[in-house]
Amino acid sequence: MILLFINPKTKSVVLENTKPILTVLVDNSVSIPFFKEDKEIRNIIYNIKNNKELVSKFNIKEFTFGNSLQVLDLLSFTEKETNISNAILTVNELHKDKIAPIILLTDGNQTIGNDYEFINSKQPVYPIVLGDTTLHQDLKISQLNVNKYSYIKNKFPVEILLNYDGNETVTTQFSIYRKGKTVFTEKVKFSADQKSKTIIANLISTKEGLQYYTASIKKIEGERNIKNNTKKFSVEVIDEQTKVLILTSVLHPDIGTFKKAIESNKQRSVDVLLVDDFKNQIIDYQLVILYQPNNKFNRVFSQLKQQNSNYFVITGANTDWNFIHKKQLGFTKKAINQTENYGAIYNDSFLTFLQKNIGFNQFAPLKDKFGEIILTKEHQTLLFQNLNGVQTEQPLLTTFEQNNQKSAVLFGEGIWKWRAASFLSSNSFQEFDEFLGNLVQYLASNKKRNRLEVVTNTIYPANSTIKISAFYTDKNYQFDARASLEITLTNVNTKEITKFPFSLINNSYQVEIENLPFGNYTYKINVKGQNINKYGRFFITDYQVEEQFTSANHKKLSILAEKSGGKLYYKNNTDNLLKDLLRNKSYHITQKSIIKQQNLIDWKWILFIVISLFTIEWFIRKYYGKI
Helix, strand or coil, X not given: CHXXXXXXXXXXXXXXXXXXXXXEEEECECHHHHCCCHHHHHHHHHHHHCCHHHHHHCEEEEEEXXXXXXXXXXXXXXXXXXXXXXXXXXXXXXXXXXXXXXXXXXXXXXXXXXXXXXXXXXXXXXXXXXXXXXCCCEEEEEEEEECCEEECCCEEEEEXXXXXXXXXXXXXXXXXXXXXXXXXXXXXXXXXXXXXXXXXXXXXXXXXXXXXXXXXXXXXXXXXXXXXXXXXXXXXXXXXXXEEEEEECCCCHHHHHXXXXXXXXXXXXXXXXXXXXXXXXXXXXXXXXXXXXXXXXXXXXXXXXXXXXXXXXXXXXXXXXXXXXXXXXXXXXXXXCCEEEEEEEECCCCCCCCCCCCCHHHCCCEXXXXXCEEECCCEEEEEEEEECCEEEEEEEEEEEEXXXXXXXXXXXXXXXXXHHHHHHHHCCCHHHHHHHHHHXXXXXXXXXXXXXXXXXXXXXXXXXXXXXXXXXXXXXXXECCCCCEEEEXXXXXXXXXXXXXXXXXXXXXXXXXXXXXXXXXXXXEEECCCCCEXXXXXXXXXXXXXXXXXXXXXXXXXXXXXHHCCCXXXXXXXXXXXXXXXXXXXXXCEEEEEEEXXXXXXXXXXXXXXXXXXXXXXXXXXXXXXX
């Protein structure tokens, strides 16, 4: 009985054998059947799985990869993208601190992700090269850069990077077409020494709306793959003319900054006047910028109110805050005569228009009179004030929208320093000019703000996943997570109509659509229960990214194998790979001892015996009628 209460424990040492892991990574992209290697890859996997010595030595784990890593279930070879580096690094993380060599079955052609040639794999990689390793002559459009928008009757640049694989000297022709008509052409020459060429084509926007173009390089003799000779692109042509008036009470470098940044868009013009010299009517302008207003701006503010015109106020050391308070503009400041420097903090919850963070928090502070700002109208703040390294809830740049009148206010002078800092960090004024351009475009537009905004591309490659995001707000322009959105797609060629619901992901509605055939599509996105719709269109090309390659990239795979401590093999000598893996003594079974504690008396068995005895006794008593 005493033993039952004490229940002493015993210790035993158990040896556990752990086999090394052999990871098999299989390229499941459409480039494998394009090279006619799908049957070969299945044979290699069969030989690995059915090699008894290999199974005895290794714990074999199989994965497929396209744009992400998956456990091998079914080889479909339908992945539209290939990310070799991600597959290797993910397996490295899965088998961290283990002996786990990797067999990589691929053609070596990667379409997305970091270049696997430069990754550091902790596990040795043994690539098996699939596909044709013979170098064929090939021309391709490797990259095409163009702005999404252009203004009517303006020139817009298209940058095209052409590449040549081959050793002979060849001459061909590059062209750009719109609706079957040639809008640009140029002869190009390649050789063994000059294998790439960049072309800049300046096209003219002649028609408003979404315009599709086709860039194409003429095939050369002996070229086998011409699918990468053509690339489509689109440009949204906007018919917009904007006149901006800057009225100032002082001479300041900010004035020149505003003029240069706004006029970087050729569809916008800026007039600059001292307020004393202004005699005209503001009705001639879509936006009026008021720089450091004082009582001399009285007539201007009267016109703004009378005509319900949009305006942008910039305050600073020379601003007359008593005058501003009298005008009841929706903001006041308990200002004193002392000035303060205010840094910028980007607000990623800003909803009025799309504006990325261009490094606002790194820019020099702006100068304004010290005091608390009070906002009395509904507003959206893009930038908050950073006061001596402390983030505050005080606005630095905020927007207002009331009764179809738009306005904004920047609480500080010295924005010229921002443009200079932006140039130093990016070697271009583009980011800063786009920031001011976005603000001016919003303020200068008389269009009512949309409650439903959609983000989508105008061109998608064949067999790609169509990703569309939508942002929906309530009547107060706050994100509304209660809505139900649906997209209706119409194939312009076949007239086939399909519908898909949106899913709520974080602070946006998203839908992903797969397996759409190539062609033109129109779409309608509607909010159920609301008379709110958004229309648009996109084009799916018949060109697949995975089909741009003419041969396997055995050179990069060889570098990967050498760097990781593995070795390169070809599909016809996979037997040698299996033999080398079996002979390699560094891939060995490891043993570790595990100490197990066990109770001397097993309560489970005692409980079972006691219950069994009580049960037998009950049946015996029942049988003899003693119960």
